[in-house]
Amino acid sequence: MSSQTMTSAEVLKTVRERRQSHWYPIYRDIYKAIGYATEFQQALAEATLSMTSPAEGVKRYVSSWFKIDQLYRKFIYHMQKSGQASLLGSLFESVENRYTTNFLLTVNDAWQDQIAKLSDWSVPRYAKQTDFYRDHAAKYRRRDQKVVVIVSDALRFEVAEECQREIRKLSRYDAQLKPMVSTLPSYTQLGMAALLPNEALTLSGDAAVSSFGEPTQGTVNRQKILGKGRAGDTAKAMKAEDFMNMKAEEGKALFRDHDILYLYHNRIDIIGDKLATEDRLTEAAEDAIEDLTKLVRKLTTANFSNILITADHGFLYQHRPLDQSDFSVADPTGSEILFKNRRFVIGRGLNETSGMKKFSSAELGLSGDLDVLIPNSINRMRVKGAGSRFVHGGASLQEVVIPVLKVGKRREADVGKVDVQIIVPGRSLISSGQTAVTLYQAQAVSEKQQQRDLLAGIYANDGTLISDEHNLTFDFASENARERELPLKFLLSREADQFNDQDVFLKLRERIGKTSHYEDYASHRFQLRRGITTDFDF
Known part of the structure; x- marks a missing residue:
């Protein structure tokens, strides 16, 4: 059998057309995986992965490069969901190789060249995570407006961008996404502390973080720190799941009794950060988006109208187990090695180490006398028993470019x-x-102009169906008008013979709400004039 090569446009066109087939629901995830893989390869082919400054690197990442991470994640998710990993094996190998070598490594090697020139950790023209409370949360309080902040652990920028689109699909909701640069190392304890009012953030040898000279780990400590933000504010910190379990009147009482609320959501990190479950990362990201959308709706029901969604850090994820070459060769050395994980080392008197970037606490904008080593690019360090596919703590674009998603609600x-x-x-x-x-x-x-689902068929004047029917979904996102055309053939049934030489109607019908009833959406009149019955009748 001869092989045939299809262009990306032809593949996407075929996938679009197959969505209207009878068997599509059974093979939906296979088709979606193929579609996302094709879009991924298109996006990668069109990308120029270079930069002349850290600011340009962040700008290009949040403008377009993030989409490559997103398309890769969506491909992996649908490949796994299809249950046909072996069928898609060759496609997976192609996508994985290109993602790792042609994108992740290439873009972060270029980014590393920029980081190597930095004397301290900051990216000009981009907000610092340590300024989040002052620049965003406190901004509402200065106007005496109540505000809620959702901190979603490891919600990296590209996941937040998809979350933004899902929230904007809700009627009367709007969401605006901006990037922010996380602290280094990009790990939970430091990121969480940086999002609160903060002063003299200090690392300890076990990677715990203090602020105002007080511990910041856990919701109780974070609530105490949050109370230091603005004199007289009533502040509350709690888990997002506890809020979701509240009754409606309890949620409204929470709004009434507090000026500022921090909700801590953990779906991605809790799955990705465990060796046994890290391969379920893409499913966790989908769940996180669904969680956050539901959380936003419940918050507005409880009268919260100023909502901010952000993250402590992002992450790197490669679905295939890593090669030995992906690990840093050199072991860190120095006076004291106090803490080490896949992506950073904390110690005292650390030595400059090949393949790593050294920062002092002061260079990271932190207090104290500890040093930090960050492996270059996407390299990991060997740590016994730890997962290596999902990691954070380092300085890659995927780890340090984090979202600030501002959600509001309109009147109409x-x-x-x-x-x-x-x-x-x-x-x-x-x-x-x-x-x-x-x-x-x-x-x-x-987001605001959504898909339309229709049932199409040809009907006689008395309402008799005289053709096959098609369940159709119109969800084409292309700006190219030709790519939003759907060619369709109708086969007449034997009942059509009764209506020869009469007017018949092609009708597009739409379901009424969630009922089993339909109403006419559009129709077109035809004259039925057949000489003899044909073999196409069914």
Whole structure:
């Protein structure tokens, strides 16, 4: 059998057309995996992975490069969900190799060249994580407005961008995403402390962090630190799941009794940070997006209208187990090695080490006399028993570019559905056992212009169905009008013979809410004029 190569455009067109097939629901995740893999390879081919400054690196990452991480994650998720990893094995190897070598390594090697020039940890023109409370949360309090901050552990920028789109799909909701640069090392204890009001952030030898000279680990300590933000504020810190379990009146009482609320959400990190479960990272990211969308809705029901979503750090993730070459060769040395994980070392009097960047506490904007070593690019250190596919703590773009997602609610509904039109080539005449039409989606799908699901068939004037029916989903996101056209053929049934030489109607029908009833959305009149019954009848 000869092999045939398809262009990316042809693959995506085929996937779009297969969505209308009878068997699509069974193979949905296979098709989605193929689609995301194709988009991934397109995006990678179009990317120029270079930069001339740290600021340019961040700018290019949040403008376009993040999409490559996102498409890779979506491919892995649907490949796993399909249960057909062996069928998609060759495609996975191609995507994985390109993602690791042509993207992750390439972009972070270029980023490392910029980091090597830094005398301290900051990126000009981009906000620091340590300024989050002052620049965002406290901004509402200075206007005497209540605010809630959701801190989602390891919600990296690209996951937050998808979350933004999901929130914007909700009627009357808006969300604006901006990047922020995390502290280094990019790990939970430091990131969580940096998001609170802070003063003299200090690392200890076991990687714990103090602020104002007090511990910051756990919700009780964080609530105490939060209370130092603005004199007179009533502050509350709690787990997001505890808020979700509240009754409606309890949520409203929480709003009434507090000026500032910090909710801690942990879906991604708790799965990714364990060796036994790190391969479920992409599923955890999907769950996190769903969690956060539900959390936003419940918060607004409880009268919270100023909502900020952010993260303590991002992460690196490669689905295939790592090669030995992905680990740093040199072992760290110095007066004292106090703490070591895959992506950073804390110690005292640490030596400059090949393949690592050394920072003092002062260079990281921290207090104390400890040093930190960060492996270059995406390299990991060998740590017995720890997972290596999901990591954070280092200085890669994926770890340190974190989101600030500002969510608000509008007074009026602002979500609609795309329009669909019937296009008939030539005369509106059916003279055989089948007829072809084109259905055109007038607008590209967006957060506020959503998909439309229709049932299409040809009907006699008395409502009798005289053709096969098609369940159709119009969710094309392309700005290219030609890519929003759907060619369709209808086969007439034997019942059509009863209505020969009469007017019949192609109808697009739409379900009424969640009921089993339909109403006409659009129709087109045809004249049925067939000479003899054809073999196409069914």
